[in-house]
Amino acid sequence: MEITFAGKRAVVTGAGKGIGRATALALAQSGAEVTAITRTQADLDSLLIECAYIRAVCVDLGDWEATEAALKDLGPVDLLVNNAACAPLAPFLEVTPDQFDKAFSVNVKGALHVAQIVARGMKSRGTGGSIVNISSQGSQRALKDHTVYCATKAALDMLTKVMALELGPYQIRVNAVNPTVVMTDMSIANWCDPEKVRTMKSRIPMGKFAEVEDVVNSVLFLLSEKSAMANGVTLPVDGGFLAC
Numbered sequence: 224m225e226i227t228f229a230g231k232r233a234v235v236t237g238a239g240k241g242i243g244r245a246t247a248l249a250l251a252q253s254g255a256e257v258t259a260i261t262r263t264q265a266d267l268d269s270l271l272i273e274c275a276y277i278r279a280v281c282v283d284l285g286d287w288e289a290t291e292a293a294l295k296d297l298g299p300v301d302l303l304v305n306n307a308a309c310a311p312l313a314p315f316l317e318v319t320p321d322q323f324d325k326a327f328s329v330n331v332k333g334a335l336h337v338a339q340i341v342a343r344g345m346k347s348r349g350t351g352g353s354i355v356n357i358s359s360q361g362s363q364r365a366l367k368d369h370t371v372y373c374a375t376k377a378a379l380d381m382l383t384k385v386m387a388l389e390l391g392p393y394q395i396r397v398n399a400v401n402p403t404v405v406m407t408d409m410s411i412a413n414w415c416d417p418e419k420v421r422t423m424k425s426r427i428p429m430g431k432f433a434e435v436e437d438v439v440n441s442v443l444f445l446l447s448e449k450s451a452m453a454n455g456v457t458l459p460v461d462g463g464f465l466a467c
């Protein structure tokens with residue numbers, strides 16, 4: 224199945240590392256004009272060395288006013304990937320207000336804010352569009368020490384559905400992908416214990432974690448016209464974890 228994004232303008236948040244970076248590069252390779260947003264300038268510098276055509280915006284998406292200012296000249300956008308997130312891990316009884324506020328401000332409020340900015344333009348231009356929120360298997364299953372992370376991703380799933388409801392009439396589709404563990408910077412520290420990894424993989428029917436490419440391919444599908452009637456979907460990319 225050939226997917227091209229020639230002539231499309233795409234925004235990817237959290238594009239400095241991991242899944243977001245790979246998504247930004249894949250979109251650029253498929254012909255899209257890409258704006259990559261993240262908060263570490265060094266990551267944007269190295270991204271631009273890999274692909275000079277990407278436009279870079281450096282901002283902390285947990286800061287509403289700074290985001291508003293950084294994106295005021297964003298221009299028309301057809302495709303958005305809300306990928307930026309943080310994953311503070313702690314046993315439930317030790318969760319701090321700061322962990323809670325920081326994670327919700329990036330993982331949920333930041334996604335809502337960037338989507339508002341982008342979708343207002345899509346609506347006023349009448350061109351439609353496609354938005355993909357990167358959620359997690361943790362939105363639908365309890366994972367030990369993931370209180371705040373799971374709660375943010377459950378919120379993101381419902382945000383996805385309400386956005387699909389309200390933006391659908393403008394031909395703006397909103398979907399989520401819900402990956403299992405992917406070995407990126409976010410997860411490496413959390414999944415270094417071989418026993419913990421073995422237990423987690425034993426709960427995944429396919430017996431393995433996802434690769435970055437598995438997630439990127441599902442994101443590209445949901446962004447593209449190949450999924451033209453998919454709206455409000457939370458798509459597991461989890462080897463069957465959520466099915467059982």
Ligand code: NDP
Nearest residue numbers: 237239240241242262263283284308359404405407409410
């Ligand atoms: P990484 O930590 O590798 O990359 C996250 C990117 O988001 C980084 O570039 C990071 O920048 C950026 N980011 C984080 N906070 C902010 C912020 N406040 N403002 C701007 N940019 C920010 O994570 P992954 O690639 O693993 O995760 C990508 C998405 O996939 C996330 O939504 C995550 O929840 C989800 N996911 C990941 C899984 C996994 O196992 N890896 C499993 C399921 C879902 P910086 O490094 O500078 O903070």
